[in-house]
Amino acid sequence: MYQEFFRLQWIGVAIFASLNIAYTNQTPTKLVARDGPPAPRPKPTMGWNSFYPLGCEANVNRKDLLWHADLMDQKGFIKAGYKTFIVECGWERDLKIKEDYKIEYRPWKKAHWSLQKPDKPDTLAANLNPKGLGLGLGTWGGKQLCARTNDEGSGVDPLSNADDYLTYLVNVRGAAYLSHRPCDLASPARLQNIDQATELNGRYIEMENIISRHAFQSKLFYATGQWGASPKATKTEVNSQRIADDTVDSWNSFIRTINALYPYSLQNQGPYNDLGWLQVGDNKLSMVEKITQFSFWAAAKSPLIFSSDISRLGQAEIDTLQNPGAIAINQDDLGQTIxxxxxxxxxxxxxxxxxxxxxxxxxxxxxxxxxxxxxxxxxxxxxxxxxxxxxxxxxxxxxxxxxxxxxxxxxxxxxxxxxxxxxAPEKKFITFPAEQAEIIGSAQIRTTSRGVKVVSNLQADGKSALRWNNVPGSKSGWTLVKFAYINAELSPGNMDDSKLNFKHTSIVINGNNESPFYADMPITGLTWDDMAEGFLVSLPLKPGNENTILIRGEAGQPAPDFHLLSVEQTE
Structure with a gap:
């Protein structure tokens, strides 16, 4: 049922693809790159989210929420470090249920809380804090920019006063974590179009300015959704950022997310890359796949947040989530991703x-x-x-x-x-620009806004291609070849398994069209100016200087845009 990285088309041939990445100066990806928040830098959040077990309707009530808080204590999650209790949605409106079961004694009205103090001091945070839990809240913070359905958020008004809103959540309601999602489904256009991206990023910037103005950095972990490619995103005080749409319970979703991490993974400091909620509990993933996801999230320094009915978790899942070695890696003081x-x-x-x-x-x-x-x-x-x-x-x-x-x-x-x-010994390479290669069919040279020449439009039509001639090979039979390329074909969402944030690219050696090699090349950034240098493959080139390397699209997908290749010097 699920796509397996075009496994059937690989015909059992594994090429050795390695990555040593660098970026051109001032790419849109770097425009999105943010300086880290002031020291001391907080650790990645560990916690529980209410969305999957309780949804956003009447089930979001104090009784069920506090029951899960008790389970977090009883099952050892708080002791293991899961100390953030996040109510994702359903708290920003009148739940129309019995007063004793409302999350707060003064409910939401018309998408904004009353700014008066609550009638009673018995807030949800007051019940959570003695257990060692901090209250987290999920919010759009006003109107939804990227509704998944036509009626989603239709009754939500813009915030009349974002400053009062956030001050109230922190100082009165005791929020210690804010998940800000003004764009529920970030389409490629929303992230790549500068006007749409600027509108989205402006919502985050407004909120982080309020956090800075009130010195809430020590009180509040600020987690955002995806940012767009906009100059307004040059600096930030956010603590974590989503790097893809929601992760769901499928192996393809895991593939999509780790490829989305690729262009962000080279930033040494700044926001933690939020890979989404850990998929545990009753779902489609095997236990082995759940462990793989958890291991990757932990090593990537992603926030470790799960959204499951805690009463239904198996012991193997509990043991995995509470693994002390993995948690120590995730909470490492350096805080640098893999x-x-x-x-x-x-x-x-x-x-x-x-x-x-x-x-x-x-x-x-x-x-x-x-x-x-x-x-x-x-x-x-x-x-x-x-x-x-x-x-x-x-x-x-x-x-x-x-x-x-x-x-x-x-x-x-x-x-x-x-x-x-x-x-290991350092490798040395000799470089061959793409503009000096043979350009075939509809392929053409274009110049990026950074002044970099690349060969683009490498369609999967059997006619268009890019071919380097007179490429030297090593005597060992395998030669390391390094590519610089651009791929900004973003996945349109978490339900389209035809696009998983990589391009399946065909590499033909010495005219052997019947047995091509393949490279699965991740996205390199948000726009077609973001270039990655250093995608390393091991190819069976012949000794001497008479080899050819041809690049073409595959499986209906155009190949990435290529800037150059570099060949290892072995003699």
């Missing part, structure tokens, strides 16, 4: 990142539909040897030289910590 180092199509992804103590964390994801043995090359991570530990089990795997071999379950993962590392 980046994609090496993608082996139809086989595995290798991601890694640094820790505060100088060690390295790595997550290996298996794309195989069966349990398989994985050979993890340490030079993918930049090392020749390392002392390796399994994060989830705490097991000492010993000192490993060059290759670590392990069996991994279908859609499973390895979550590793590497210490005592020794660096």
């Amino acid at each position: 980046t994609l180092k090496h993608r082996y199509p139809a086989d595995m992804d290798v991601w890694s990142g640094p820790l505060k103590d100088g060690n390295t964390v790595a997550v290996i994801i298996s794309w195989s539909n069966d349990a398989t043995t994985k050979n993890i090359r340490l030079d993918d991570l930049g090392f020749s040897s390392a002392h390796i530990f399994d994060v989830m089990t705490g097991k000492d795997l010993g000192v490993i030289n060059e290759v670590y071999t392990s069996k991994v379950e279908a859609h499973g993962s390895l979550f590793l910590k590497l210490t005592e590392t020794k660096p």
Whole structure:
């Protein structure tokens, strides 16, 4: 049922695709990049969200909410670090139910709370705080800009006074976390069109200015939805940002989200990249897939927020969510995400990142539909040897030289910590610009707004292509080739499995059209000016300088725009 990274079209051939990324100066992605909030930087939020178990209607009531708060205590979640209790929706209106069951004793009216003090001091936060929980609230903060349906938010008015609104939530209602989602479904146009992006970003900027003006940074964790590509997003004080639409309970959704992380993963500081809610409880994911998602979220320093009926969680799910090793990685003081180092199509992804103590964390994801043995090359991570530990089990795997071999379950993962590392030899490359290659069919050269020349319009029509001639190969039979490219074809939402934030790209070596190699190239940013340099593939080039490399679209998708390729110098 689910798309498997075009597994059937790979015909069992795994190319070695590695990533060492850099960006051109002042791309729209960098315009979205934000400086981090003032020190001390908060850790990624860990908590529970009411949306899936309670929805947004009458079930959002004090009785059921406090029952889940008690379960968080009884099941050990608060002790493990899950200390934020988020009411996602349903609290901003009159619930029309018995007074004792309302979330607050003075209900919402016409999409804005009364700014008077509550009739009674018994707020929801007053019940949560003694348990060690902070109150979180989800809000549009006014009208919905990106309604999923025609009538969604039709009765919601703009905030008449955003300053009073936020001050009331923090000082009177005791909110410690604010999830701000003025764009419920961020379409590519909303993120890529400068006017639409500016309108969206303006809502966030207004809220963060209020936070700064009232010095709420120490009181409130400010989490936003996706930002658009707009110059207004040059700086921010937000603590986390969504990098994709909502993650749902499918393997394809996981694929879509990790590809969306790619252009954001190179920012050393700034907002945490919020990958969405952890999918646990009764859903379509296997337990192995749930562990893979949790491991990746933890290593990426995403907020760890789950939205499930806690009473229905199995012990394996509870143990996974409360794994102390994974939580320690997620809460590491450096707070830096992992980046994609090496993608082996139809086989595995290798991601890694640094820790505060100088060690390295790595997550290996298996794309195989069966349990398989994985050979993890340490030079993918930049090392020749390392002392390796399994994060989830705490097991000492010993000192490993060059290759670590392990069996991994279908859609499973390895979550590793590497210490005592020794660096691998540095690789050197010779560069061939795309504009000097052979441009075939409807392909054409264009110049980005940054003055960078790329070859674009590489349609999957069997006629259009980009071919480099006289490419040198190594004597070993495999040669490392590095591409600089642009891909801003964003997924239109979380239900379209035809677009998962990557392009399946065909690479034909020496005219062998019957057996092409494939590379699954993630998005590189929000617009077609955002270029990534360093997508590394290992190709079977012949010794000498007579090789050809041809790029074309595949499976109905145009290929990315290409700027250059670089070939490793081995002699």
